[in-house]
Amino acid sequence: MGSFDVIIDSVSDMPLELRQEYSIDYFANEYYTGDKRYTASLDWDQMSAHDFYESMRNGVRYKTTQVPEKTMTEKLRQHLSANRDVIYIACSSALSASIKTAYEVRDTLKAEFPDRKVICIDSLICGMAQSMIAIECAKMSEQGKSVEECGEWVEDNKFFYNQCNTFETLSYLKEAGKITASSAFFGNLFAVKPIIISDTKGQNLAVTKVKGRKSSYTEIADRVSKFIVSPEKQTIWLGHADCFFDADELEMELKKKIPSANIKKYVVGSIIGASAGPGTLVVNYFGRSKTEQMI
Known part of the structure; x- marks a missing residue:
């Protein structure tokens, strides 16, 4: 177990084998069409990738959401309750408001976990490039670096x-x-x-x-x-x-x-x-x- 935990979101596209290898967790976004709402599982739990894209070819259009506040609060509380510091590598703020929600949730949980540190980083990118940053964070955690050191490194290197x-x-x-x-x-x-x-x-x-x-x-x-x-x-x-x-x-x-x-x-x-x-x-x-x- 490293010195802190790394969390990403559904926009990162990180495959299961990488999340397991580097012990990376994620906040799930959502998507919907009409009154049908889905959790944006990185493992395609509710709909296969082929069925998703084939439905789009057949005229279905999906809208997406940021990570719900409740989802983020529950997940972050799990990590903080285990006495873990956390760094969240978020999808670009130009594409999603999840990072804004993360700031609010972090501040709300501060009173409950005053000794824990939560760093939220706007990666200014999405997809596997976002995941590549998160993987480097996980490596730094295994090396015993502090979450603050990791946050500084990301800000210096994300471009x-x-x-x-x-x-x-x-x-x-x-x-x-x-x-x-x-x-x-x-x-x-x-x-x-x-x-x-x-x-x-x-x-x-x-x-x-x-x-x-x-x-x-x-x-x-x-x-x-x-x-x-x-x-x-x-x-x-x-x-x-x-x-x-x-x-x-x-x-x-x-x-x-x-x-x-x-x-x-x-x-x-x-x-x-x-x-x-x-x-x-x-x-x-x-x-x-x-x-x-x-x-």
Whole structure:
């Protein structure tokens, strides 16, 4: 057992085997359609990933929520009751209000657990890049570092965790309010694929556009190879929204550009998937600072 506990949320997309290996817990977000509400389990307990994305292909649209206050309070109380300090690596505040709720819950529980420390970090990113930060926190815990030291490290290093995305269609982003209707129409009509990164504000930033799905694989591979740092010492996490063949093609492009790459694939979770839609591809890696990529 390490010196403190690490908690993430559903937006992190962290697979079970990693959560078990690093003893990382998570706060569950929720998603819903009509009067049907689901817990955004990282293990797809209530609906399989394929069924989720297939329902979207068939016209179902899901809305998402931040982590409910009750859920967060109960989970955090469990850890504090065990005399554990906690660091919460939250999804970008530009995409979710969970970090704001965490601040409020932390302050409320302070009177109940005055000797315990809770640090809430706005990762300014989401998905497996968020999880990569959490894994480093878990390693620091095992090394006996304090939760305060870990919090300082995250604030100093979080901009080095990068994400690069492309989408099968822009319509889901448009419906989720992430892109204008005219831009979505133009993109779908002319097969324009925007390449999107997470910027220093934790927002989705389109850095370029290419024509055609396969061209987006080449562009992403070029971009990742340009900005990645020490690829032989890290795992590149390649996420896909129920598009296994496309993920395989992108993996091949990445290996052409980065022969030493250790690439692992995973399925994009329900919270990101609800806004991005089936066919989404995302590459998460450690690299040069986001500040360099926005110039």
